[in-house]
Amino acid sequence: MFKKGLVLFLALVMVMTIFTGCAQPAQAPAAPAEPDPAEEAKPELSFGMITDVGGLGDKSFNDSAWEGIQKAGKELGVEPVILQSTKQEDYEANIGNMAQSVDLSIAVGFLMEQAMKVGSEQYPDVKFGIIDTVVTTPNVMSVTFKEHEGSFLVGVIAGLATKTNVIGFVGGMDFPLIQKFEVGFIAGVKSVNPNAKVLVNYTGAFDNPDKGKEIAISQFKQKADVIYHASGGCGIGVIQAADENDFWAIGVDQDQSAVSNNNKVLCSMIKRVDVGTYTIIKAYADDKFEGGKAIELGLKEEGVGFSDNGKNVSAEIKAVADKAKELVVNGTIVVPVTREDLEAFKPVEIK
Amino acid sequence: MESRINEFREGLLNTLKEIAYPLVAILISVIAGGILVYSFGKDPVLAYTSMIKGSLGDWNKFGETLVTVTPLILTGLSITFAFKCNLFNIGVEGQFIMGAIAAVWAGWAFAGLPAILHLTLTLLVGAAAGGIWASIIGWLQAKVGSHVVINGIMMNYIAMYTSNFLVRTALNVSGKAYSVEIADTAKLWRFSQAFVQFKHSRLHTGIIIALIVALVAYYILNKTVRGYEIRAVGFNPDAAEYGGINVSKNIILSMLVAGMFAGLAGAIMTTGVQYRVNTLFGFTGYGLDGISVALVGNIHPIGVILSAFLFGVMQKGGPLMQIQGIPKEVVGIIQGIIILFVAANFVKVIMGNIKQRKELKKTALQEGVE
Numbered sequence: 031m032f033k034k035g036l037v038l039f040l041a042l043v044m045v046m047t048i049f050t051g052c053a054q055p056a057q058a059p060a061a062p063a064e065p066d067p068a069e070e071a072k073p074e075l076s077f078g079m080i081t082d083v084g085g086l087g088d089k090s091f092n093d094s095a096w097e098g099i100q101k102a103g104k105e106l107g108v109e110p111v112i113l114q115s116t117k118q119e120d121y122e123a124n125i126g127n128m129a130q131s132v133d134l135s136i137a138v139g140f141l142m143e144q145a146m147k148v149g150s151e152q153y154p155d156v157k158f159g160i161i162d163t164v165v166t167t168p169n170v171m172s173v174t175f176k177e178h179e180g181s182f183l184v185g186v187i188a189g190l191a192t193k194t195n196v197i198g199f200v201g202g203m204d205f206p207l208i209q210k211f212e213v214g215f216i217a218g219v220k221s222v223n224p225n226a227k228v229l230v231n232y233t234g235a236f237d238n239p240d241k242g243k244e245i246a247i248s249q250f251k252q253k254a255d256v257i258y259h260a261s262g263g264c265g266i267g268v269i270q271a272a273d274e275n276d277f278w279a280i281g282v283d284q285d286q287s288a289v290s291n292n293n294k295v296l297c298s299m300i301k302r303v304d305v306g307t308y309t310i311i312k313a314y315a316d317d318k319f320e321g322g323k324a325i326e327l328g329l330k331e332e333g334v335g336f337s338d339n340g341k342n343v344s345a346e347i348k349a350v351a352d353k354a355k356e357l358v359v360n361g362t363i364v365v366p367v368t369r370e371d372l373e374a375f376k377p378v379e380i381k
Numbered sequence: 382m383e384s385r386i387n388e389f390r391e392g393l394l395n396t397l398k399e400i401a402y403p404l405v406a407i408l409i410s411v412i413a414g415g416i417l418v419y420s421f422g423k424d425p426v427l428a429y430t431s432m433i434k435g436s437l438g439d440w441n442k443f444g445e446t447l448v449t450v451t452p453l454i455l456t457g458l459s460i461t462f463a464f465k466c467n468l469f470n471i472g473v474e475g476q477f478i479m480g481a482i483a484a485v486w487a488g489w490a491f492a493g494l495p496a497i498l499h500l501t502l503t504l505l506v507g508a509a510a511g512g513i514w515a516s517i518i519g520w521l522q523a524k525v526g527s528h529v530v531i532n533g534i535m536m537n538y539i540a541m542y543t544s545n546f547l548v549r550t551a552l553n554v555s556g557k558a559y560s561v562e563i564a565d566t567a568k569l570w571r572f573s574q575a576f577v578q579f580k581h582s583r584l585h586t587g588i589i590i591a592l593i594v595a596l597v598a599y600y601i602l603n604k605t606v607r608g609y610e611i612r613a614v615g616f617n618p619d620a621a622e623y624g625g626i627n628v629s630k631n632i633i634l635s636m637l638v639a640g641m642f643a644g645l646a647g648a649i650m651t652t653g654v655q656y657r658v659n660t661l662f663g664f665t666g667y668g669l670d671g672i673s674v675a676l677v678g679n680i681h682p683i684g685v686i687l688s689a690f691l692f693g694v695m696q697k698g699g700p701l702m703q704i705q706g707i708p709k710e711v712v713g714i715i716q717g718i719i720i721l722f723v724a725a726n727f728v729k730v731i732m733g734n735i736k737q738r739k740e741l742k743k744t745a746l747q748e749g750v751e
Contacts (some may be wrong), residue, residue: 083663085709109706111703113703117665117666118665119650119654123697124700127435127700128700131704132704146558152580152581153581205556266712346513
């Protein structure tokens with residue numbers, strides 16, 4: 031009995047020492063840190079970004095968005111906050127957490143759409159931003175991209191680079207968002223090479239590289255020598271097919287030249303997510319934040335474009351592409367968005 | 382009378398000790414984690430205060446923590462129940478997923494039923510889906526002899542891809558990456574509907590269901606013949622069989638019940654939190670966390686409740702730690718250290734060692750005297 035009591039007593043002593051050992055330093059550093067940095071920054075401006083479960087380090091969407099936020103942070107002298115989600119179910123709670131801590135919370139990616147709707151309604155006095163999808167709550171600013179304009183440019187490049195006059199397009203799922211890519215691309219090709227034929231196929235998925243490869247190979251067998259994809263993960267298969275069969279692939283969203291082992295990515299249509307996040311913060315800092323508004327970033331705003339890390343686009347072609355960009359920016363060319371627009375589209379000579 | 386009091390005192394002491402050991406372990410691990418945070422150049426006090434603030438700082442935070450605790454209690458119970466029969470139900474993740482997707486189907490397909498009936502039916506369908514999924518694993522172990530762990534892992538993958546397939550096809554109307562939404566009649570009641578304190582949290586009545594299920598699990602395991610048989614099979618299957626207990630029947634049965642707990646966890650996530658199922662890019666984690674919850678909870682239904690709460694606090698405290706500038710990775714490390722210390726139960730081991738040594742000394746002394 032005595033021993034048991036002793037053991038318990040010792041355990042209690044351990045507990046108590048830890049309490050005291052813990053409590054004292056808890057107060058000590060709290061005292062000098064009185065001007066809480068979070069509170070200090072608050073009256074000026076504070077902002078943060080919430081990622082989906084993909085998180086930072088994806089060398090793509092999320093990293094790019096964070097770059098834009100850091101750039102804005104540097105210019106405004108603010109340390110931006112990052113919150114990476116670990117569970118899909120947490121998006122809503124995370125948006126709430128962020129909204130309680132900063133003035134402007136930016137969520138990145140269409141997966142956050144539902145959570146943003148709920149979160150922005152729960153905190154009507156806080157400002158929000160969302161990238162790549164539209165939420166219409168009056169305190170949310172949405173940024174999407176004019177993918178058709180970027181696709182138009184890579185269409186121009188494809189039209190000039192083809193030798194067989196057959197060009198392929200591999201889409202993910204056949205719905206309006208992806209049709210924007212298709213339509214813009216075809217318009218680009220027709221503008222510089224009216225004789226070229228564009229083969230259009232859809233994989234019906236975004237996560238099936240095998241399917242992407244299969245379609246790319248069948249297009250290659252129909253003599254296509256440049257194939258543009260807007261099919262998410264299926265595109266890996268398209269680029270693999272290009273590696274194995276020696277034709278050009280065109281990447282999407284980010285520069286995909288690193289995906290190819292044999293440098294068979296001609297160029298990539300890129301979405302500048304960093305420009306998107308930067309735009310929202312800039313608008314907020316300049317008192318131009320417009321809640322409920324959806325901004326579409328196109329060539330004019332440098333929100334889309336093409337990139338060529340593989341150095342496969344010749345100087346002459348690049349010059350034409352730059353010219354095409356100029357014409358789109360100054361409004362001479364209006365890039366079609368839907369298939370109906372495309373039928374009515376009259377190619378403008380680019381020179 | 383004297384002996385009665387002594388007995389009571391002894392029981393109380395033992396219970397206190399059972400609680401004190403993990404508490405001491407938590408405190409020591411908090412210090413160890415704090416040193417680590419400090420060595421990363423961050424303020425350890427800030428780290429822990431934001432963990433507590435982020436999970437228990439106000440009613441909404443507390444509510445959100447309980448939202449996470451609810452499925453963890455149930456998946457922890459699932460592991461516990463199977464463990465009593467000496468089965469390692471690593472397939473809990475798949476059972477959770479099947480429960481969630483089955484609840485979406487029931488909550489959507491039977492729209493039009495009265496609310497109470499519809500909700501009950503939806504939860505039962507979810508539990509049944511998890512139960513069936515698990516009993517397949519149990520049946521394979523009992524009748525074919527293929528190991529429950531291998532089958533469990535494989536069934537997890539089958540469940541995940543089945544769920545994704547259904548989300549994309551039969552249970553999809555919008556063409557988006559998530560399934561249809563369940564009808565309002567199949568949704569669990571939320572505290573935010575009546576209490577303004579919980580306005581911004583999704584706290585729902587599922588937590589009460591989970592607590593009741595924990596008591597039921599305790600009752601079945603400890604107070605019924607069936608529970609005795611299950612534990613006997615877990616303790617020594619040969620002896621149990623010799624004693625007239627049907628081993629394979631009990632294996633399948635305990636997997637069935639374990640699967641029902643996990644399936645119910647999934648169904649509660651659907652009816653209380655998500656109202657739909659998203660395309661999964663990987664496992665949800667609730668099942669796998671349930672394994673740690675059960676082990677930290679000492680494979681005891683009531684311990685599971687406490688340890689699920691610990692896990693909930695750590696998971697919901699994470700976001701605010703991140704907002705306060707502590708990297709996501711460091712947050713993960715702290716959580717890992719705490720679990721490691723608690724699960725290792727080292728305080729008990731050390732105490733046991735001290736006791737043993739003392740006793741050895743004592744006997745040696747006595748022998749010396751003689």
